[in-house]
Amino acid sequence: MQEEYGPATALLVVDVQNDFADPAGGLAVGGGEEILPVLDEEIAAARAAGAFVAYTQDWHPPATPHFAKDGGAWPVHCVGGTWGAELHPGLVAGAGPAVRKGTNGEDGYSGFTMRDPVSGATVPTELAGLLRSRGIQRIVVGGLATDYCVRSTVLDAIALGYETHVLVEGVRAVDLAPGDGERALAEMERAGARLVRRPAGAAAADGPP
């Protein structure tokens, strides 16, 4: 285990939902299922140490300017209440609350904030309050996707003053343009995030046979 967890640490599992993590999902991220064993191991370690675990969920209305069919950028994904919006069944869920974002038609990239796609106004989610009420000082982030929701969540966490770690083997990128994921990791590191890599030979990094 690379990360050390304690009561002042929160593990944020970002958008590990069927539409992103399952190959049949509406916006499947390449290699999305590969991060499941990595994150499950982190969730288990976090729970054992009394750390706080929270899951974010992209949770869109059926029509939103976030979707290409309504003038936005993305195929339909994570419509609230559908299979695609559910947490991937391969994830150890139920260890902490789920924080929904994008619920009012915002893009909802960050777990902390939602941005109205029309007005550009930023609205906070309940995540910051959950962290504050528990005295969290350090945040560990994994999930999907590196170049969108992980990136935005990490940059917001840093801006809020948290020591922020990114699980490099626990994230995957959309990579609309080749290298987007690597550029996002570099940007997060420049902003102050620590990129945490598992030691060579760690069991979960080996993947299925």
Ligand SMILES: [Zn+2]
């Ligand atoms: Zn979305």
